Amino acid sequence: MQSFITSDSVNIYYEVKGEGLPIIFIHGFTENHNSFRIQQKVLSNKYKVITYDLRGHGTSDRVDYGLNMERFSLDLRELIDCLKLEKVVLVGWSMGASIIFEYISKFGLDKLSKICIVDKGPKIINDNNWNLGLYHGKYTKEDALKDLELIKKKWMEFGEQFLKIVAPDLNDYQFKIGMDKMSKNSPHVMHSMWESMVEKDYRKVLPKITTPTLIIFGGTSTLYSIETAKYLKENIKNSELIVFEDCTHLLVLENPIKFNRVLEEFISKE
Numbered sequence: 001m002q003s004f005i006t007s008d009s010v011n012i013y014y015e016v017k018g019e020g021l022p023i024i025f026i027h028g029f030t031e032n033h034n035s036f037r038i039q040q041k042v043l044s045n046k047y048k049v050i051t052y053d054l055r056g057h058g059t060s061d062r063v064d065y066g067l068n069m070e071r072f073s074l075d076l077r078e079l080i081d082c083l084k085l086e087k088v089v090l091v092g093w094s095m096g097a098s099i100i101f102e103y104i105s106k107f108g109l110d111k112l113s114k115i116c117i118v119d120k121g122p123k124i125i126n127d128n129n130w131n132l133g134l135y136h137g138k139y140t141k142e143d144a145l146k147d148l149e150l151i152k153k154k155w156m157e158f159g160e161q162f163l164k165i166v167a168p169d170l171n172d173y174q175f176k177i178g179m180d181k182m183s184k185n186s187p188h189v190m191h192s193m194w195e196s197m198v199e200k201d202y203r204k205v206l207p208k209i210t211t212p213t214l215i216i217f218g219g220t221s222t223l224y225s226i227e228t229a230k231y232l233k234e235n236i237k238n239s240e241l242i243v244f245e246d247c248t249h250l251l252v253l254e255n256p257i258k259f260n261r262v263l264e265e266f267i268s269k270e
Contacts, residue, residue, distance in 0.1 A: 004082045006075055008066055013059045014052035018044030022085045025051050028094030030185050032058030038256040056189035067192035069200055073102035080111050087113035089267055093252055094120050101202035109211050116214040119221050119249050121228040122202040132228040144198040155187035165222050166249050206235040214266040219245035
């Protein structure tokens with residue numbers, strides 16, 4: 001079991017497989033490093049693949065501090081420094097993409113060679129000046145406040161609602177597995193992370209991204225629209241967009257063969 005201790009004394013679990021150009025996969029809200037087990041198995045034949053559990057998730061320490069985007073981005077930087085990595089490819093799925101945006105806002109593009117953003121917009125809350133946020137432009141500040149209260153008091157009720165929105169086509173067996181994963185999370189962690197995510201607006205970060213960037217979105221994602229993906233492409237220089245037409249927000253798991261292929265093609269481009 002590999003781990004490192006952050007500068008604020010949190011034990012972070014990570015795995016390193018393979019050799020070559022380093023790729024760090026960053027998982028999303030309620031998930032853990034196993035989200036990328038198929039990518040790890042396949043891509044580690046050619047690259048150095050790093051997966052890890054964000055603080056508060058998986059087997060990393062479940063503390064009651066540092067549960068925000070700022071600290072998560074610093075944890076990422078400390079992982080990069082711990083492993084002495086250079087020219088890193090960052091792959092962020094969902095909340096993992098927010099951590100990439102936050103990293104760039106704090107550290108610029110230092111240590112990075114390429115970026116992959118998976119089904120995540122730069123701003124969750126929709127308002128009079130933004131309609132490309134969560135739930136195809138329908139998620140408001142009032143909705144966020146209600147969700148935060150529900151997460152705090154009835155985490156599994158929120159988890160059930162969220163899972164049904166994210167993956168509406170799960171069968172009963174798949175839904176049970178999903179709810180079992182939800183139950184393994186700590187409500188105070190999920191509350192702090194949701195609160196941190198909804199207050200962020202990374203639109204001003206996008207023009208600062210000049211490294212080659214791959215944007216992957218699910219064509220049937222219930223979280224973000226294709227218009228959100230197009231906004232990212234229009235505002236990130238040197239970016240390309242690939243839509244998985246028949247996939248949801250869970251495209252990494254739904255079509256891992258295609259995901260691995262397009263990611264490897266992107267990484268191998270000069």
